Amino acid sequence: LEAKLQEYAGCQGLIVTDAVFSMDGDIANLPRIMELAKTYHVLTMVDEAHSTGVLGETGRGITEHFGLAEMPDILMGTMSKALAAEGGYACGSQLLIDYLRNTARSYIFSTSLAPAVLAAAKQALQLLTEQPEMAQALQQNTRIFCQELQAHGIESNSETAIVPIILHDEELALKAAAALRQKNIYISAIRYPTVAKNHAMLRAALMATHTEDELRHAAKTIAATIKELK
Numbered sequence: 001l002e003a004k005l006q007e008y009a010g011c012q013g014l015i016v017t018d019a020v021f022s023m024d025g026d027i028a029n030l031p032r033i034m035e036l037a038k039t040y041h042v043l044t045m046v047d048e049a050h051s052t053g054v055l056g057e058t059g060r061g062i063t064e065h066f067g068l069a070e071m072p073d074i075l076m077g078t079m080s081k082a083l084a085a086e087g088g089y090a091c092g093s094q095l096l097i098d099y100l101r102n103t104a105r106s107y108i109f110s111t112s113l114a115p116a117v118l119a120a121a122k123q124a125l126q127l128l129t130e131q132p133e134m135a136q137a138l139q140q141n142t143r144i145f146c147q148e149l150q151a152h153g154i155e156s157n158s159e160t161a162i163v164p165i166i167l168h169d170e171e172l173a174l175k176a177a178a179a180l181r182q183k184n185i186y187i188s189a190i191r192y193p194t195v196a197k198n199h200a201m202l203r204a205a206l207m208a209t210h211t212e213d214e215l216r217h218a219a220k221t222i223a224a225t226i227k228e229l230k
Ligand SMILES: *Cc1c(COP(=O)(O)O)cnc(C)c1O
Pocket: 018, 022, 047, 049, 050, 078, 079, 080, 081, 086, 087, 088
């Protein structure tokens, strides 16, 4: 990123990043990105689709996770992941929001979201505010699940609700997902072009409400199924 910024030094620019990358579940190095943005005088935009309700002590996302004092210029997210509703949002300065209201193509001449969907999103935010321990439960579940996978010989590690189990082989990933479905474990196979070639994986999406027993059982069954198929 720094090499690119140097290459275009003096230009107007916007660094765009996911907060949590949707396939590998890894977290963007936002403190460093913000530093670079400052040094090279460009703006920052962060997509928190898989970060809202997931990262941070109270689920407030990546800025809470890193304890950042300053916000990215554009902080956007969806209400379709942890908040279990639909739609999205953009946060920024009044100037930016006014600009978006007047020029964003998806905003002008489009029907707004249904009131019921918005009420659901509002309620989800309310629940998260009242019960920040839900975010902590999710983080704890990630630790349990990864530990269990490792105990069964699967090299998998994640800090977020997305836990990739890299298998490389597409056939193996598809077969494993189908076999696990038969065993009542729903985990999706991800392959090219969603991820790079030879990076096929099973992608687990954890919930705050998964129990420790469920996670242990799932990890054990996933490991056994992969071993059988190899
Ligand atoms: C899911 C996702 C979106 C889109 O969210 P929708 O609510 O489905 O439109 C945008 N960005 C990222 C990174 C996502 O994972």
